[in-house]
Amino acid sequence: xxxxxxxxxxxxxxxxxxxxxxxxxxxxxxxxxxxxxxxxxxxxxxxxxxxxxxxxxxxxxxxxxxxxxxxxxxxxxxxxxxxxxxxxxxxxxxxxxxxxxxxxxxxxxxxxxxxxxxxxxxxxxxxxxxxxxxxxxxxxxxxxxxxxxxxxxxxxxxxxxxxxxxxxxxxxxxxxxxxxxxxxxxxxxxxxxxxxxxxxxxxxxxxxxxxxxxxxxxxxxxxxxxxxxxxxxxxxxxxxxxxxxxxxxxxxxxxxxxxxxxxxxxxxxxxxxxxxxxxxxxxxxxxxxxxxxxxxxxxxxxxxxxxxxxxxxxxxxxxxxxxxxxxxxxxxxxxxxxxxxxxxxxxxxxxxxxxxxxxxxxxxxxxxxxxxxxxxxxxxxxxxxxxxxxxxxxxxxxxxxxxxxxxxxxxxxxxxxxxxxxxxxxxxxxxxxxxxxxxxxxxxxxxxxxxxxxxxxxxxxxxxxxxxxxxxxxxxxxxxxxxxxxxxxxxxxxxxxxxxxxxxxxxxxxxxxxxxxxxxxxxxxxxxxxxxxxxxxxxxxxxxxxxxxxxxxxxxxxxxxxxxxxxxx
Amino acid sequence: xxxxxxxxxxxxxxxxxxxxxxxxxxxxxxxxxxxxxxxxxxxxxxxxxxxxxxxxxxxxxxxxxxxxxxxxxxxxxxxxxxxxxxxxxxxxxxxxxxxxxxxxxxxxxxxxxxxxxxxxxxxxxxxxxxxxxxxxxxxxxxxxxxxxxxxxxxxxxxxxxxxxxxxxxxxxxxxxxxxxxxxxxxxxxxxxxxxxxxxxxxxxxxxxxxxxxxxxxxxxxxxxxxxxxxxxxxxxxxxxxxxxxxxxxxxxxxxxxxxxxxxxxxxxxxxxxxxxxxxxxxxxxxxxxxxxxxxxxxxxxxxxxxxxxxxxxxxxxxxxxxxxxxxxxxxxxxxxxxxxxxxxxxxxxxxxxxxxxxxxxxxx
Numbered sequence: 001x002x003x004x005x006x007x008x009x010x011x012x013x014x015x016x017x018x019x020x021x022x023x024x025x026x027x028x029x030x031x032x033x034x035x036x037x038x039x040x041x042x043x044x045x046x047x048x049x050x051x052x053x054x055x056x057x058x059x060x061x062x063x064x065x066x067x068x069x070x071x072x073x074x075x076x077x078x079x080x081x082x083x084x085x086x087x088x089x090x091x092x093x094x095x096x097x098x099x100x101x102x103x104x105x106x107x108x109x110x111x112x113x114x115x116x117x118x119x120x121x122x123x124x125x126x127x128x129x130x131x132x133x134x135x136x137x138x139x140x141x142x143x144x145x146x147x148x149x150x151x152x153x154x155x156x157x158x159x160x161x162x163x164x165x166x167x168x169x170x171x172x173x174x175x176x177x178x179x180x181x182x183x184x185x186x187x188x189x190x191x192x193x194x195x196x197x198x199x200x201x202x203x204x205x206x207x208x209x210x211x212x213x214x215x216x217x218x219x220x221x222x223x224x225x226x227x228x229x230x231x232x233x234x235x236x237x238x239x240x241x242x243x244x245x246x247x248x249x250x251x252x253x254x255x256x257x258x259x260x261x262x263x264x265x266x267x268x269x270x271x272x273x274x275x276x277x278x279x280x281x282x283x284x285x286x287x288x289x290x291x292x293x294x295x296x297x298x299x300x301x302x303x304x305x306x307x308x309x310x311x312x313x314x315x316x317x318x319x320x321x322x323x324x325x326x327x328x329x330x331x332x333x334x335x336x337x338x339x340x341x342x343x344x345x346x347x348x349x350x351x352x353x354x355x356x357x358x359x360x361x362x363x364x365x366x367x368x369x370x371x372x373x374x375x376x377x378x379x380x381x382x383x384x385x386x387x388x389x390x391x392x393x394x395x396x397x398x399x400x401x402x403x404x405x406x407x408x409x410x411x412x413x414x415x416x417x418x419x420x421x422x423x424x425x426x427x428x429x430x431x432x433x434x435x436x437x438x439x440x441x442x443x444x445x446x447x448x449x450x451x452x453x454x455x456x457x458x459x460x461x462x463x464x465x466x467x468x469x470x471x472x473x474x475x476x477x478x479x480x481x482x483x484x485x486x487x488x489x490x491x492x493x494x495x496x497x498x499x500x501x502x503x504x505x506x507x508x509x510x511x512x513x514x515x516x517x518x519x520x521x522x523x524x525x526x527x528x529x530x531x532x533x534x535x536x537x538x539x540x541x542x543x544x545x546x547x548x549x550x551x552x553x554x555x556x557x558x559x560x561x562x563x564x565x566x567x568x569x
Numbered sequence: 570x571x572x573x574x575x576x577x578x579x580x581x582x583x584x585x586x587x588x589x590x591x592x593x594x595x596x597x598x599x600x601x602x603x604x605x606x607x608x609x610x611x612x613x614x615x616x617x618x619x620x621x622x623x624x625x626x627x628x629x630x631x632x633x634x635x636x637x638x639x640x641x642x643x644x645x646x647x648x649x650x651x652x653x654x655x656x657x658x659x660x661x662x663x664x665x666x667x668x669x670x671x672x673x674x675x676x677x678x679x680x681x682x683x684x685x686x687x688x689x690x691x692x693x694x695x696x697x698x699x700x701x702x703x704x705x706x707x708x709x710x711x712x713x714x715x716x717x718x719x720x721x722x723x724x725x726x727x728x729x730x731x732x733x734x735x736x737x738x739x740x741x742x743x744x745x746x747x748x749x750x751x752x753x754x755x756x757x758x759x760x761x762x763x764x765x766x767x768x769x770x771x772x773x774x775x776x777x778x779x780x781x782x783x784x785x786x787x788x789x790x791x792x793x794x795x796x797x798x799x800x801x802x803x804x805x806x807x808x809x810x811x812x813x814x815x816x817x818x819x820x821x822x823x824x825x826x827x828x829x830x831x832x833x834x835x836x837x838x839x840x841x842x843x844x845x846x847x848x849x850x851x852x853x854x855x856x857x858x859x860x861x862x863x864x865x866x867x868x869x870x871x872x873x874x875x876x877x878x879x880x881x882x883x884x885x886x887x888x889x890x891x892x893x894x895x896x897x898x899x900x901x902x903x904x905x906x907x908x909x910x911x912x913x914x915x916x917x918x919x920x921x922x923x924x925x926x927x928x929x930x931x932x933x
Contacts, residue, residue: 017643018643018647020648022645023645287859387628459657459658461659462659463652464655465655466625468721468726469652469672469720469724470647470649470677470724471672472676479664480663482664566706
C-alpha cells in the first residue's frame with residue numbers, strides 16, 4: 001500500500017473533486033512558474049535554433065549555415081581542440097580530485113578541514129583569474145617561464161592548466177559526496193573475509209563511488225568545453241568552440257554563424273547532461289537507509305603520503321591565488337615591483353571602472369534574493385502540490401533544462417530572443433533586468449535540486465495534517481516549510497551570489513555600457529592589455545565572494561545553533 | 570458502541586485506480602456513529618488507499634462517500650471533517666508541543682486563553698501535561714504519537730483517522746498506547762477508523778474489523794466473529810494461525826482427507842466437491858497414544874511430534890500424521906506438554922472436535 005499511495009492519481013479517474021481555493025492558488029503558481037521558465041529558457045533556445053537556419057536578412061536558408069561552418073577548416077579544428085582540451089582536463093581533474101577527495105573522506109590525514117577549504121578557493125574567483133595568474137607565472141614575462149622548457153603557456157598547455165584549477169572544486173564536491181556515503185558494513189564484511197586493502201579499494205570503494213566518478217567526468221567535461229574565459233585570456237591562437245562563438249558574435253557581428261557554433265557547442269553539453277541524469281538515477285538505490293556510516297581508521301603511511309599529495313595541490317592553489325593578488329598590487333610588472341594600489345584605480349581605465357564592480361554586487365544581490373525565492377517556490381510547487389502530476393512534471397523538466405544549456409549559448413539565445421523587434425519584452429534588453437533573469441536561469445537547476453532535496457526531507461504528510469486542521473496552505477508554508485528549509489535556502493542564495501559575481505559566459509553578450517560587470521571588466525581589461533588591472537578586478541571579486549562566504553557561514557552557524565534544539569534527534 | 574446503529578459514514582461502490590492497478594475495487598461499507606473500526610489487511614490490500622479516499626487526500630476514481638448525511642466524495646479535503654494521525658507522527662519539527670496542538674485552533678480565531686485551556690486539556694487527556702514547551706525531537710516515539718493524537722483531536726473532528734499510528738513504536742509502548750487510544754475513544758465517542766496490518770492490534774481495539782485483500786472486503790465483523798467464523802480461507806489464514814487440509818465432500822456431514830473420513834458440518838456443499846478443511850491449533854485436542862492403534866473416537870488420528878516450539882505460556886507442536894494432513898500445528902499448554910511427556914518423536918493421538926472444523930469449498 002505504501003507503494004500504491006505514492007503513485008500519481010490516475011488519469012482515468014472518473015469522479016471529479018471540486019478543487020479548493022488553496023488548490024487554485026497552487027495551480028496558478030505552477031502555471032506562472034512554467035510560463036516564466038518557458039520565457040527564460042525555451043523561447044530563447046527556439047530563437048537560437050531558428051536563427052541558425054536563417055541568412056543575414058532573416059530568410060530561411062535551411063542547412064546552408066551549417067554547411068558553411070563545416071567547410072571552414074579553421075572553425076572545424078576548434079571542435080577537435082575543444083574536445084581534446086575538455087577530455088584532457090576531465091581525466092586529469094578526475095584523478096587528482098579523486099585522490100584529494102579520498103584523502104579528505106577516507107583517512108585520518110591531519111588538516112583535512114584546511115585542505116578542503118583551500119581546494120574550494122577557485123569557486124570564489126572567475127575562471128579568468130587562473131589564466132591571468134598563469135600568465136604571471138609562466139607568461140612572456142613570467143617568473144617561472146623557463147620551467148616550460150621553451151613551450152608557450154599561451155595555448156593548450158595554459159588552457160588545460162587554468163581549466164584544471166577552476167573546475168577542481170566542482171569535481172571535488174561531487175566526489176566528496178560520493179565517497180562520504182559509504183556503508184561501513186561492506187568494509188567490515190570485507191575485512192572479516194581477510195580481503196587485502198588494494199582489493200577492498202577495487203571491489204568496494206571504487207564501485208561505490210562509480211556513479212559519482214562518472215558524473216564528475218561529465219560535469220567537468222561540460223564546464224570546460226563551454227567555458228570561454230580561460231581560452232580567451234590564455235589560449236593565444238589556439239581556437240576552441242567557445243571562443244569561436246564570441247568572435248563570431250562580438251567580433252564579426254555574424255549572428256547566424258554564432259548561432260550555428262552555439263548549437264554545435266550545445267550538442268556535447270546536452271549529451272553530457274543526459275548521461276549525467278542517467279547516472280544519477282542509477283545512483284539512488286545504492287545506499288539504503290540502514291547503512292552504517294563509515295568511520296576511517298588511521299594508517300600513518302597512507303595518511304602521510306596523501307598529506308604530501310594534498311599539500312602539493314594546496315600549495316599550487318595558493319600559489320595561483322597569491323600570484324594574482326601580488327600582481328594586482330605591483331606598480332608596473334616586471335620593471336617596478338614596488339607595491340601600490342594603482343591597479344585598483346579602475347575609474348581611470350577602460351573597462352567600466354568601479355561602477356562595474358558595484359553593478360556586479362547589485363546583480364549578485366538581486367539574483368540571491370529574487371532567485372532563491374523564486375526557485376524555492378518552484379521546487380515547493382513541484383514537490384508539495386497534490387495531484388496534477390503532469391503539470392508538476394512539466395515544471396520540473398523546465399527547471400532541469402538550464403543545466404543542459406551552456407551559459408554562452410544561453411547568452412546568445414537571449415540576444416536573439418529579447419532583441420527581436422517584435423518581442424514585447426524587448427525593453428529588458430540592455431538593462432540590469434535581463435542580466436538578473438539570465439543569471440538566475442543559468443544557475444537555476446542546481447538551486448532547484450538543492451531546494452528539492454531539502455523539501456524531500458520533510459514529512460510528506462505535513463500538508464495532509466494541515467488540511468485536516470483546516471489550515472490554509474500558505475500558513476503551513478510560512479510557519480513550517482520555510483523555517484525548516486531555511487538553511488537550504490541560504491545555501492541557494494549564497495550559490496547564486498557567488499556565481500553572479502564570477503560568471504562571464506552568459507552575461508558577456510548582454511551587458512550594456514550602463515550595466516558593465518566586474519567579471520566582464522576583467523575580460524575587457526585583459527583584452528586591452530591591462531592585465532594588472534584585470535588581476536586587480538578579479539581579486540576584488542575574490543575578496544567580495546570570500547567576505548560574503550564568511551558572512552554566510554557565520555549566519556548559517558548562528559541559525560544552526562538557534563534551531564539545534566529541534567533539529568537534534 | 571453502536572447501540573443506536575446510526576450510519577455515520579457510508580461508502581458506496583468505491584473504486585480507486587493507480588494507473589492500471591486497482592487499489593480499491595467497487596467497495597461498499599457502512600460505519601456507524603461512534604464506532605471504532607479497523608481496516609485490516611496485508612500491505613497492498615488497499616486499506617490506506619481507502620482511508621486516504623475518505624479523507625480526500627487521494628480522491629477515489631469512482632464511487633460515493635457520505636459522511637453525516639452529507640456527500641463528501643466530491644469536495645476537497647480541506648472542507649471535510651476529519652482529524653488524522655500518521656505512522657510518522659508528522660509533527661511540525663520547528664514548533665513546540667503546545668504550538669503543534671494549537672496549530673488547528675489558532676486558525677479558528679479562538680481567543681488565546683481559550684486555546685491555552687483547550688491545548689492543556691488535550692495534553693492532559695493523552696497523559697502528557699508537562700511537556701508543552703518541548704520540541705518533537707526531544708520526545709520519545711510514544712510521546713510524539715500522543716501529541717499527534719491530541720493535535721488531531723484539538724479541532725473536535727467528527728471522524729478520527731489513524732493510519733498505522735502504532736507501527737513505528739516498539740512492542741511495549743505499542744501495547745500501552747493501544748489501550749489508551751481505546752479508552753480515549755470510549756471517553757470521547759468519536760467515530761474512529763484505524764488502519765493496521767497488525768491483527769493483534771485490530772482484535773484488541775476494534776468494535777468491528779474490516780478485513781481487506783486485493784482492494785476488496787473479505788469480511789466485516791466483530792473481532793470474535795472474524796476469529797471464530799472466518800468467512801474465507803484468506804481471513805482464516807490471515808487472522809491467527811490455521812491448519813489447512815485438502816479434502817473432498819464424501820457425503821453430507823463427512824469429508825474425506827486421503828483415506829481418512831472426518832465428521833463435520835458440511836452445509837450445502839455438494840458431494841464430491843473439493844474443499845479445504847480448517848482447524849485452529851488451539852482447537853486440536855491431544856491425547857496420549859492409546860495402545861489400540863486405530864482410535865476409538867471420531868475424528869481421532871495417530872500422529873508423531875516432529876518438533877516443538879516453546880512460546881512461553883504454551884508450546885506449538887508440529888505434527889506429522891496420515892497422508893493428506895500435511896504438517897499440523899497444535900498448541901498445548903506447557904502443563905499438558907509435561908503431562909503427556911511430549912518430546913520430539915513422541916507419538917500422540919489428536920482429535921478434531923467437529924464444532925471447531927470449518928470447510929471452505931475450493932474455487933476451481
